[in-house]
Amino acid sequence: RKEVEQDPGPFNVPEGATVAFNCTYSNSASQSFFWYRQDCRKEPKLLMSVYSSGNEDGRFTAQLNRASQYISLLIRDSKLSDSATYLCVVKVQGAQKLVFGQGTRLTINP
Amino acid sequence: NAGVTQTPKFQVLKTGQSMTLQCAQDMNHEYMSWYRQDPGMGLRLIHYSVGAGITDQGEVPNGYNVSRSTTEDFPLRLLSAAPSQTSVYFCASSYLGQEETQYFGPGTRLLVL
Numbered sequence: 176r177k178e179v180e181q182d183p184g185p186f187n188v189p190e191g192a193t194v195a196f197n198c199t200y201s202n203s204a205s206q207s208f209f210w211y212r213q214d215c216r217k218e219p220k221l222l223m224s225v226y227s228s229g230n231e232d233g234r235f236t237a238q239l240n241r242a243s244q245y246i247s248l249l250i251r252d253s254k255l256s257d258s259a260t261y262l263c264v265v266k267v268q269g270a271q272k273l274v275f276g277q278g279t280r281l282t283i284n285p
Numbered sequence: 286n287a288g289v290t291q292t293p294k295f296q297v298l299k300t301g302q303s304m305t306l307q308c309a310q311d312m313n314h315e316y317m318s319w320y321r322q323d324p325g326m327g328l329r330l331i332h333y334s335v336g337a338g339i340t341d342q343g344e345v346p347n348g349y350n351v352s353r354s355t356t357e358d359f360p361l362r363l364l365s366a367a368p369s370q371t372s373v374y375f376c377a378s379s380y381l382g383q384e385e386t387q388y389f390g391p392g393t394r395l396l397v398l
Contacts, residue, residue: 218392266384272384276327
C-alpha cells in the first residue's frame with residue numbers, strides 16, 4: 176500500500192465550478208501535511224500547508240482529518256490557471272524527508 | 286538569485302553508460318535532495334543531504350550515488366544506466382528544519398535506451 180494515495184483523475188470541471196479532492200495517508204506518525212502544485216512539464220511548488228484546524232488561502236481551502244487520516248483540498252470559483260497536477264505531501268515525525276502522493280490532475284475548461 | 290539550477294535539461298544515454306546530473310543552489314540551503322518522477326508513481330526520494338559531507342539514502346537509492354562536498358552543489362551519479370532509470374529527475378533544496386518548503390529545480394529528462 177502506498178504511503179500517500181491520491182485519485183490520479185483527471186478531473187475536468189468548468190470554469191467557475193468548485194472542485195475538491197482528497198488524499199489519504201497510511202503512516203499514523205505523519206506530522207505535517209502540504210499541497211504542492213505542478214504545472215505540466217514544470218517543477219512542483221508549495222501551494223499551502225494543511226493545519227489541524229484547517230486553513231484557507233483565497234479560493235483554496237485545505238483540511239486535515241487525523242482520525243480518518245485524510246487531507247482535502249477545495250478550490251472555489253475555479254480559474255483556467257488552476258489547471259495543474261496537485262500533489263499531496265506528508266512529512267513523518269522525526270524524518271527529514273517528504274513523501275509525495277502521485278498527484279491529482281485537474282483541468283479547468285472554459 | 287538563480288535558485289536551484291539543474292543541468293542538463295535533457296539527456297539520452299545508452300544502457301551501461303554513466304553520467305552525472307548536476308544540481309546547484311545559491312540560497313545557502315543546508316538540505317538538498319534528489320527525486321525521480323515517473324508516471325503514476327509521483328515523486329520518489331533517491332538521496333538527500335543535510336549538509337556538506339553528509340548524505341543519506343531515500344526510498345529508491347539503488348543505481349545512484351551522491352556526494353556533497355560544498356553547500357551549493359549536490360550531483361547525482363548514475364553508475365551504469367539502465368532503461369528503468371528513464372525518468373524525470375528533480376533536485377530540491379530547503380533550509381534544515383523547513384523541508385516542507387522545498388525549492389525545486391526545473392528537472393532533467395533522462396532517456397536510457
